Amino acid sequence: MKENYYIGVLGGANPPEKFLKIAYEVGELLAKNNVTVLCGGLSGVMKEVSKGVKDSGGVVIGILPGYGRGEENQYLSYSITTGIGYARNFLIVRAAESLIAIDGSNGTISEESFAISEGKDVIGIESLELTPTRKREGKYFKAKNAKEAVDLAIESAKNLRERGFKDPLIFDS
Numbered sequence: 001m002k003e004n005y006y007i008g009v010l011g012g013a014n015p016p017e018k019f020l021k022i023a024y025e026v027g028e029l030l031a032k033n034n035v036t037v038l039c040g041g042l043s044g045v046m047k048e049v050s051k052g053v054k055d056s057g058g059v060v061i062g063i064l065p066g067y068g069r070g071e072e073n074q075y076l077s078y079s080i081t082t083g084i085g086y087a088r089n090f091l092i093v094r095a096a097e098s099l100i101a102i103d104g105s106n107g108t109i110s111e112e113s114f115a116i117s118e119g120k121d122v123i124g125i126e127s128l129e130l131t132p133t134r135k136r137e138g139k140y141f142k143a144k145n146a147k148e149a150v151d152l153a154i155e156s157a158k159n160l161r162e163r164g165f166k167d168p169l170i171f172d173s
Contacts, residue, residue: 002034005157008096009037010112010127011045012105019103020048022125025146026100027052027060033154038063038096040088041072041079045102050075063092090114097157100149101127116140119165121156123149 007030011023027049030037037053039046041062053060054075062076067083082088086107093099093114101112101124112122112130120138122130129140141156143149 003158004034004036005154005161006036006038006095006097007153007157008092008099008111008115009039009045009049009102010092010099010104010108010122011049011102012108013042013044013046015044015103019045019126022146023048023102024052026102026125026150027054027058028056029146029150030153031056031058031060033150034058035150035154035157036061038092040065040092040107041076043073045104047073047075049102053077061095063088063095086110093118093120096120097160098123098153100125100143100153102149103127112140120160121153123152123156125149 023045031053037060041064050060050073059077062072062079064072064081065085065088072079089111098121099115101108101122104127109128115122116130116138119136123141123143125143141152
């Protein structure tokens with residue numbers, strides 16, 4: 001059996017149709033690679049990646065912004081309510097070993113920024129490219145399609161594990 005990695009998938013609630021198709025394919029590919037997927041658990045990219053994971057027999061965890069159940073999409077394996085609104089974006093990043101950003105808006109940008117600052121790589125499919133500014137920050141990689149994004153995300157998660165994750169709050173300048 002393949003190693004199990006935790007990969008976050010980021011993206012907006014109301015993206016253009018082409019990004020919904022990409023999100024579904026990303027979900028399928030992650031599930032087929034034995035990846036546990038983390039997402040915001042709501043609509044749009046989050047819903048489609050969850051559907052792709054579920055349809056392929058994988059596990060997807062939604063980290064929800066609200067206090068109660070009922071707001072999450074129906075494809076999640078598990079949901080965690082936080083009651084902290086967009087601050088839940090930081091929890092998604094902390095729990096993931098690498099992240100895939102698909103299109104997105106302000107929430108996605110905050111997640112990408114948190115990830116890079118936390119020393120985790122972001123693989124973007126037409127998302128805002130962010131530039132690391134410190135030695136131990138994560139990197140941003142552009143992917144042309146779902147397969148390339150998944151391959152890069154798995155490789156990034158593997159590299160993070162192999163080098164041993166260091167607390168990103170103690171930076172080497």
